[in-house]
Amino acid sequence: MHRAVRHPSRRAFLEVTGAMVAAGLITGCASDSARPGRPGPAAAATPRPVPVTGRHQAGITVPQPAQRNLLAVVADLRATVTAGPLLAELGRTIGALVAGDDRRLLGLPPGDLTVTVGVGPRLVRAADASLPGATDLPRFSRERIASRARGGDLLLQICASDALLPPVVAAALLDQAGDRVRERWRQSALRGVNVPIGNGLTAPRNPLGFIDGIVGPHTAAEQRRDLWLSGPPSVAGGTLAVLRRMELDLPRFAALSVAEQEAVFGRRRTGGAPLSGGTVGSVPDLGAKTPDGRYLVPVDAHVRRANPTVVGTGLMLRRSYSIDEPAPGLLFISFQNDLRTFTATLTHMDTSDALLRFTTTTASATFLILPGFDRRHPLGSRLFG
Numbered sequence: 001m002h003r004a005v006r007h008p009s010r011r012a013f014l015e016v017t018g019a020m021v022a023a024g025l026i027t028g029c030a031s032d033s034a035r036p037g038r039p040g041p042a043a044a045a046t047p048r049p050v051p052v053t054g055r056h057q058a059g060i061t062v063p064q065p066a067q068r069n070l071l072a073v074v075a076d077l078r079a080t081v082t083a084g085p086l087l088a089e090l091g092r093t094i095g096a097l098v099a100g101d102d103r104r105l106l107g108l109p110p111g112d113l114t115v116t117v118g119v120g121p122r123l124v125r126a127a128d129a130s131l132p133g134a135t136d137l138p139r140f141s142r143e144r145i146a147s148r149a150r151g152g153d154l155l156l157q158i159c160a161s162d163a164l165l166p167p168v169v170a171a172a173l174l175d176q177a178g179d180r181v182r183e184r185w186r187q188s189a190l191r192g193v194n195v196p197i198g199n200g201l202t203a204p205r206n207p208l209g210f211i212d213g214i215v216g217p218h219t220a221a222e223q224r225r226d227l228w229l230s231g232p233p234s235v236a237g238g239t240l241a242v243l244r245r246m247e248l249d250l251p252r253f254a255a256l257s258v259a260e261q262e263a264v265f266g267r268r269r270t271g272g273a274p275l276s277g278g279t280v281g282s283v284p285d286l287g288a289k290t291p292d293g294r295y296l297v298p299v300d301a302h303v304r305r306a307n308p309t310v311v312g313t314g315l316m317l318r319r320s321y322s323i324d325e326p327a328p329g330l331l332f333i334s335f336q337n338d339l340r341t342f343t344a345t346l347t348h349m350d351t352s353d354a355l356l357r358f359t360t361t362t363a364s365a366t367f368l369i370l371p372g373f374d375r376r377h378p379l380g381s382r383l384f385g
Helices: 010-022 083-099 121-127 165-180 220-226 250-254 258-265 339-352 354-358
Strands: 069-077 114-119 154-160 181-190 194-198 201-204 239-248 317-323 329-336 359-369
Touching (some): 069 165, 069 329, 083 114, 083 121, 154 359, 239 339, 258 354, 329 339, 339 354
Antiparallel strands (some): 069 154, 181 317, 194 201, 239 329, 317 329
């Protein structure tokens, strides 16, 4: 479905109107407890604002932990549109939205709102085909992807602790873009409650009940090595993102015993420790065996098949979000400075990873996440001028 931004679709109208209703911005929609003379519920603490400008865009390593609510919008630029002016304009709009200075926020406080912008391979190739981000994702097994749910020119990743914000911010940004873009697909998603994984870090559980994102480039040194692009100058400070929307066969997975579920992942469901022993932060001992010679971490367990040392790649910063529409599942997002980190890992998983038996991918895209920006260097200016 094409979204004509200057003439909002019924879906867009309902999303924004629903946010206004929930926020009490439409007359008559306030609950009884919030009416004059009656005490309302205690106000939640307002999250701290996240700086917009800097070497890297917000919404990747800051804030930490990541906000619970995400809306990913994937769109195409129309053939006659020049990317540079559009991106610069979107960058200025993002600054105004995060500062709370854009009337299209409808009075909602921005809190810890972040908007992260990426461009797809077609736009990168148009700028310089030798740059990171110019390569499309290959096709993999267990995919059922409609043509409009594969690829795209523009990614808007909108995150906030307040669930009302992402659809309102998306409507404002698409309104700003006008008929220069056509929306391909979007996905609203939610992160589970964070649990400690050691060294002051936390990670949420995925829809299958297991802690997700334990391994990743968490230290500054690891992020310099495996997350951020160091060059060429036009992309330095950016990264590469992969988005994969997956349906999960939750009833079939739930029918397994806890021991069988743990064998799929190679970790304990409750605490997240590897089946080889230790704590949630322990490195899995893939050589450890039982007295009768069986591997403690099964040969098709996810932690073995996706292990970066086994695959021979760097680390990826992984985020998994629960989704309920169009079907129960998850939105997987990974950030890395080499697309091979993802493609080699999934290729290795494709052969025998037990987890993939419960997944069907229904949307897929990769984007160059642009470097950070400021007043002197607008969003996208280093790449598109």
